[in-house]
Amino acid sequence: MDEKVKYQIEFPIHSSPQLLYQYISTPSGLSEWFADNVNSRGEKFIFIWDGSEENAKMLRKKSGELIKFKWEESDDNTFFEMKIVVDEITKDVSLIVTDFADEDEVEEAKMLWENQVSDLKQVLGSA
Template identity: 25%
Template structure:
């Protein structure tokens, strides 16, 4: 079954490309807002959510694109339909700040759920990092 592409955008309170890149281009940055634990080893990305002693989910992905100060793209290893997650940083010409644009894919009926997840991730980013 073909998945539906969604794009979620969020304007950040930062004009520093270095800070924004650290949040999307490194495992320690992604861990602040994407998952409870993130490791990036070469092109292998591992994300874990939840408590290891209770509900715990681990997903592995392969990073296909890392463009410094631009974007990161990965595909979950358990997905074979060509879907991916891409986080792109773009400078806003009006404010001088940065916007994150996330592209993701979802099954029919899960669009609202996935958009809520990304909205929650952005809120977590704002709370933890102030951006």
């Protein structure tokens, strides 16, 4: 299997960190923009797109700040993380996404995140 490449993208978001956190860390919030539907049982999250399910385990959660998942079918050290960062001076809020993709698919993966986060911004009214 090819080695996955880690990448990060930063998205400025006009929202309070508390509200943004609800949308990245709860099944109902994630269902609004990330997947068609999301269910969870404890640390296990089930993401549903067009009738197909992907299972992920929540690896880490820091209230109001970050959430980190690992797809259950990936047997490597990959994960995806959404972290909220607030600039101390300007108070600008950013969402930093860390994810992995095959080397030749990084641009595609970034575009997918850009589309997803664009939906998130619309839901938040910050588009």
